[in-house]
Amino acid sequence: MNTTVNSHRSIIRAAFGTMAALALLVGFAPNAGATAAAKATPTVNVTLIEYKVKLKPATVSAPAGKVKLVAKNKGSMLHEMVVVRAADAAALPVDAEGSVVEDQIPEANLMGEIPEFKEGKTKSKVFALTPGTYVVFCNITEDQGGTTISHFKQGMHAVLTVK
Structure with missing residues (x-):
């Protein structure tokens, strides 16, 4: 009979140990979610419209180096979005029509x-x-009408600062 009591006590201790371990895991679970939220990829909203590029925000912190750009074409024609590391738009090489010569950028x-x-x-x-x-x-x-229009030359550019 003494063996049976000890056996039941062992089972009860094991059960309490398992419950304690689960309680610790559940207790730490919210912190894992907070860490994931803190490391979320920063997002910049980009509005493209004739002949402007609007960034919100124009300055973003990205310690991990990843930035999500969400481009919305609110214009009435096709647009694209190119991202180049440069001090400003004037630093980019352009052709006679005013388009950026991407082949000349490192x-x-x-x-x-x-x-x-x-x-x-x-x-x-x-x-x-x-x-x-x-x-x-x-x-x-x-x-x-026979004239080539460069969206870039018309002012369709903006500066994004990453800190």
């Missing part, structure tokens, strides 16, 4: 792009951006 400074997309659409992409200054622009050219 590859390390070409961060990527969201290819052209239609009016009313929204596209997003995560870019690996280290602290610095970037130019976000539309580099589309179009023919309007």
Whole structure:
């Protein structure tokens, strides 16, 4: 009979030990969610409209180096969004029509792009951006009555600062 009592006590201790371990795990679970939220990818909303690029916010902190850009084409024509590491738009090489010559930009400074997309659409992409200054622009050219119009030359660019 003494063996049976000891056996029951062992089972009860094991059960309490398991419950205590579960309680600790549950107690720490909210902290795991808070850590994930703290490391969420910063987002910049980009509005593309003839002939402007608006960033909200224009300065973003991205210690991990990843920034999500959400581009909304609120214009009435195709737009694209190119991201280049540069001090400002004037630092970028342009051709005779006023478009950025992307082939003349060092590859390390070409961060990527969201290819052209239609009016009313929204596209997003995560870019690996280290602290610095970037130019976000539309580099589309179009023919309007025999004249080539460069969206970039018309002022369709903005500066994004990553800290």
